[in-house]
Structure formats: structure tokens, C-alpha cells
Amino acid sequence: IAEEAVLGYLQNHPEIPDSQLFADQLAADGKINHDDIANAIKSLTGHKYVDSQEITTEKWLLTEEGKTYAANGSPEMRLFMAIPQEGITKEELQKKFDASVFKIACAQAAKNKWVDFGKQLVTRKIQRVDDDRVQTLLLRIQNEKDISQDDIKALTKRKLIVLQVKKGFSVRRGPTYAPKRKKIATDLTRDMLQRGNVDEEDFKPPNLNANGAPTEGGCLHPLLKVRKQLKDIFLQMGFEEMPTNRYVESSFWNFDALFQPQQHPARDSHDTFFLKVPSTTKELPEDYVERVKRIHESGGYQSRGYGYDWKREEANKNLLRTHTTAISSRMLYLLAQKPFSPKKYFSIDRVFRNEAVDRTHLAEFHQIEGLICDRGLTLGDLIGVLEDFFSRLGMSNLKFKPAYNPYTEPSMEIFGYHKGFGKYVEIGNSGMFRPEMLLPMGLPEDVSVIAWGLSLERPTMIRYGIDNIRDLFGHKVDLALIKKNPICRIGLESDEEKL
Numbered sequence: 001i002a003e004e005a006v007l008g009y010l011q012n013h014p015e016i017p018d019s020q021l022f023a024d025q026l027a028a029d030g031k032i033n034h035d036d037i038a039n040a041i042k043s044l045t046g047h048k049y050v051d052s053q054e055i056t057t058e059k060w061l062l063t064e065e066g067k068t069y070a071a072n073g074s075p076e077m078r079l080f081m082a083i084p085q086e087g088i089t090k091e092e093l094q095k096k097f098d099a100s101v102f103k104i105a106c107a108q109a110a111k112n113k114w115v116d117f118g119k120q121l122v123t124r125k126i127q128r129v130d131d132d133r134v135q136t137l138l139l140r141i142q143n144e145k146d147i148s149q150d151d152i153k154a155l156t157k158r159k160l161i162v163l164q165v166k167k168g169f170s171v172r173r174g175p176t177y178a179p180k181r182k183k184i185a186t187d188l189t190r191d192m193l194q195r196g197n198v199d200e201e202d203f204k205p206p207n208l209n210a211n212g213a214p215t216e217g218g219c220l221h222p223l224l225k226v227r228k229q230l231k232d233i234f235l236q237m238g239f240e241e242m243p244t245n246r247y248v249e250s251s252f253w254n255f256d257a258l259f260q261p262q263q264h265p266a267r268d269s270h271d272t273f274f275l276k277v278p279s280t281t282k283e284l285p286e287d288y289v290e291r292v293k294r295i296h297e298s299g300g301y302q303s304r305g306y307g308y309d310w311k312r313e314e315a316n317k318n319l320l321r322t323h324t325t326a327i328s329s330r331m332l333y334l335l336a337q338k339p340f341s342p343k344k345y346f347s348i349d350r351v352f353r354n355e356a357v358d359r360t361h362l363a364e365f366h367q368i369e370g371l372i373c374d375r376g377l378t379l380g381d382l383i384g385v386l387e388d389f390f391s392r393l394g395m396s397n398l399k400f401k402p403a404y405n406p407y408t409e410p411s412m413e414i415f416g417y418h419k420g421f422g423k424y425v426e427i428g429n430s431g432m433f434r435p436e437m438l439l440p441m442g443l444p445e446d447v448s449v450i451a452w453g454l455s456l457e458r459p460t461m462i463r464y465g466i467d468n469i470r471d472l473f474g475h476k477v478d479l480a481l482i483k484k485n486p487i488c489r490i491g492l493e494s495d496e497e498k499l
């Protein structure tokens with residue numbers, strides 16, 4: 001309505017001399033204030049409907065104190081009038097005034113030399129005061145009459161008047177003036193084309209700096225990006241990927257085939273998720289099961305075994321695999337069924353452990369596993385392969401620490417020097433598979449298997465600077481973060497940026 005008011009007024013009048021006054025008139029019907037009018041004028045000026053000039057008006061207004069003096073006279077005048085011809089004691093005089101007014105009145109009256117403040121009496125110094133100058137000046141201002149600069153200074157100093165500054169506009173018709181603003185089209189419509197008057201339309205100029213609509217698309221999770229890099233490294237090193245597409249495994253392949261005794265704590269339901277349905281596996285290679293049973297119970301191949309009663313029911317139990325080494329044992333068994341040929345295998349897939357969840361542990365994670373199966377391999381080969389593998393991940397200073405796994409001997413924990421952290425961090429586990437595992441499978445006696453495993457989550461967290469695993473995986477992950485993550489170029493980036 002403000003806009004219509006301005007344009008409408010200019011239809012019959014050459015100019016709005018002062019938008020302030022214009023707004024005041026309109027405000028009579030209470031709908032528009034000057035802010036609305038001013039905004040309308042600015043916008044109309046921008047679109048050349050009107051030409052406008054900013055004008056500021058200044059006006060002196062009485063303060064609350066000034067208003068009471070204008071109405072009742074100045075305090076000094078009232079004091080003067082309250083003093084009788086014969087004088088009055090200060091106490092008596094004071095009773096007639098408010099404390100604050102009395103103070104001002106005394107000061108001003110003394111300054112004007114109207115009053116004598118004697119020891120006993122307050123008396124008039126002059127006979128009469130004809131004009132209450134302060135009141136007169138204030139009344140002039142109230143009536144919008146001019147007063148001298150000195151008087152203004154004096155009244156301002158006494159805080160009886162303040163200057164009001166108002167910004168307004170003077171407005172005339174502009175080059176594209178119309179009594180109503182034309183709607184600016186943002187899009188070419190079917191309607192316009194049908195009416196055939198496209199040329200008459202006003203189009204909004206395109207904003208070439210506007211952001212386009214965000215493109216929506218799938219994106220890779222950081223774990224997948226790192227997995228791809230690791231997969232490439234394995235492939236470059238000549239490894240074949242093992243088929244890991246089975247989360248459910250039997251205890252046999254997950255533990256027994258790996259010479260892990262049935263009383264081992266990892267086989268407890270506190271550490272492993274066992275399946276309720278189906279709770280047991282359907283079939284196992286019977287002759288091999290027999291050999292595994294024997295090696296656990298009484299040994300063989302120069303081993304003493306564990307010397308306990310091996311139970312088939314325990315081996316039959318289904319579980320969610322606790323490591324991808326379960327797949328390695330299957331693959332090695334299959335390999336042993338054919339005439340021997342050396343193999344390099346790897347896998348990267350999910351494993352499950354019944355663990356308390358904290359900032360570095362989830363009940364499921366991904367394991368990276370590599371193994372080489374060949375005649376005459378030694379611990380030196382393992383160390384060499386690990387150094388090659390990890391240097392491709394950007395870690396060239398490895399250290400090894402003796403460790404224990406039921407299925408490897410010797411076993412080594414792998415530590416890598418992390419430049420960013422400035423210290424050695426544990427990065428994996430490794431070893432040479434025991435003869436108690438390999439020989440019952442049927443592999444030739446001079447064949448050794450070197451193997452190692454590590455988690456995918458750890459290098460991913462280091463690479464992407466994520467310090468809580470729940471920010472990487474699971475329902476608390478911020479999808480925006482997943483979308484924005486950069487690609488991963490492990491081993492291809494400059495040294496500082498490596499893992």
C-alpha cells in the first residue's frame with residue numbers, strides 16, 4: 001500500500017516535497033508509517049518509477065523537563081516569586097519546592113543575580129523580573145519559532161531541548177513512472193506465448209552470480225574410498241581377492257581349522273556373536289574335520305596338540321565371523337585340494353565382535369587381510385612384504401614386536417611411524433601360519449604361509465582426521481560430512497599427506 005500511495009499521489013501531483021509530511025498525512029488513517037513509505041520510495045527509485053532526493057529535516061523539541069518549564073515557568077522564576085519583599089529563611093523557602101527543583105532554582109537565580117542568599121534570610125536583589133526568559137524561549141520553540149544560537153546552546157546545556165533529525169525524501173515521477181508497478185517476469189510462461197505479447201513483458205535480468213541448485217548424487221563413504229586404494233595396492237602387488245561374501249561362518253572355519261582350541265576365550269559368547277537360527281552348519285569336509293580333530297586332541301606332524309576332547313558340536317556352531325582369516329582358512333584348504341601352486345590372496349570385508357562400543361571400537365568393523373602361500377617362505381619374506389605393503393601406504397619405518405595368535409608362529413605386531421603423530425602406532429598383526437593349521441589341510445610340508453591383518457577403520461580415521469569411530473560408521477554419522485569428504489589417494493600424495 002505504501003508503494004501504491006506514492007505512485008497514486010504522483011499521478012495527480014507533480015511532487016511529494018517531503019515524505020515525512022506525506023507519511024504524517026497518511027498516518028492519520030493509521031495504516032502506514034514513514035519507514036514503509038521510505039522503503040517503497042527506495043525500491044521505486046531503484047526501478048526508476050520515481051526520482052527521489054534525500055532530505056533531512058532538523059527540529060528542536062522540548063524535553064520532559066523543558067515541557068514542565070514551558071507550562072509552569074522556570075524554577076528560578078518560581079523561586080523569585082516565592083520570596084516576599086521582607087525576605088524569608090532558607091528553610092521556609094525550601095519547604096515550597098521539591099529538593100531537586102530547589103537546587104536548580106537557587107543556582108540559576110544566583111547566577112542571574114536575582115536573589116541574595118544571606119546568612120539569616122534569602123532576599124530579592126532586584127525589585128521585579130519582568131520576563132521569565134527561559135519559559136519564553138521554550139514556548140517559542142514549542143511554537144516552532146526561531147531562537148538565537150546562544151539561546152539554543154544554553155537550553156541544550158540545561159537539557160531542556162533536543163534536536164530531532166528526520167530523514168525523508170522529496171519525490172517526483174521517474175522515467176518509467178506508471179501509476180502501478182508493473183510485475184517483472186522472472187520466467188517465460190506459456191501464457192505469455194499464447195497472448196503473443198512477450199515483447200511487452202519486463203523481464204528480471206538473470207543473476208549470473210547466483211549459486212545453482214546443489215547437484216544431488218550418490219557419494220562414496222570414506223571407508224569405501226580407502227578400501228579402493230588398498231585394493232589397488234594389493235592388485236599392484238599381484239594379489240588376488242578372496243570371496244568374502246559370507247558374514248555367517250561356522251566355528252569350524254573361524255576357529256577350529258585355525259588350530260584355535262575350543263576352550264579359547266575368544267570362542268565365548270562374550271566375544272563372539274553366535275547364531276540362533278540356523279544355529280549349526282550343514283556340512284563340513286568330513287575327512288578334513290577328522291584331521292583337525294586329531295591335531296587338536298593328540299597332535300601329529302611333530303606337534304603334541306592340545307590334549308583335550310574335541311567336540312564336533314562346538315565346531316558346528318554358526319557365528320558371525322570374527323575375522324576374515326576364516327576365509328583364508330577356507331581358501332587354503334581349497335588350494336590344498338589341488339596340485340600345489342603359489343598364491344597371493346587378499347580380502348577387505350566386514351567382521352563382527354561382541355565388544356563394548358566406545359570411541360575406537362564398534363561391534364563390527366572391516367578387516368584387511370593379505371597372505372602369501374609358497375614353498376620356503378621365511379619370516380624375512382614376511383617382513384619384506386610388510387615393508388613393501390606399508391610403504392605403499394606411506395609408512396616406511398616399521399617395527400615389529402613378538403605377539404601371540406593361536407594360528408601363527410612366530411607372530412608379530414606391526415608398528416608404523418606416523419609422521420603426523422610423531423610416534424609409532426600399532427597398525428596390524430601378522431605371522432606365519434602354523435603347521436598344525438596347514439598340514440591337516442593337505443598342503444605340502446615345505447609350503448609356508450605368511451599373513452597379516454589390519455583394520456580398515458584405523459587408517460581411514462587417521463586419513464580423514466576422525467577421532468570417534470561413531471562419526472565414521474553407524475547411525476550417528478553426519479551425512480553432509482560423508483558427502484564433502486575428499487577423495488583418497490593413499491600412496492599417491494606427497495609424503496606429509498600420507499597416512
Ligand code: PHE
Pocket residue numbers: 322323324325369405408429430431451452453454
Ligand atoms: N586374524 C588376525 C586378527 O583378527 C589378524 C591376522 C591375520 C594375524 C593373519 C595374523 C595373520 O587380528
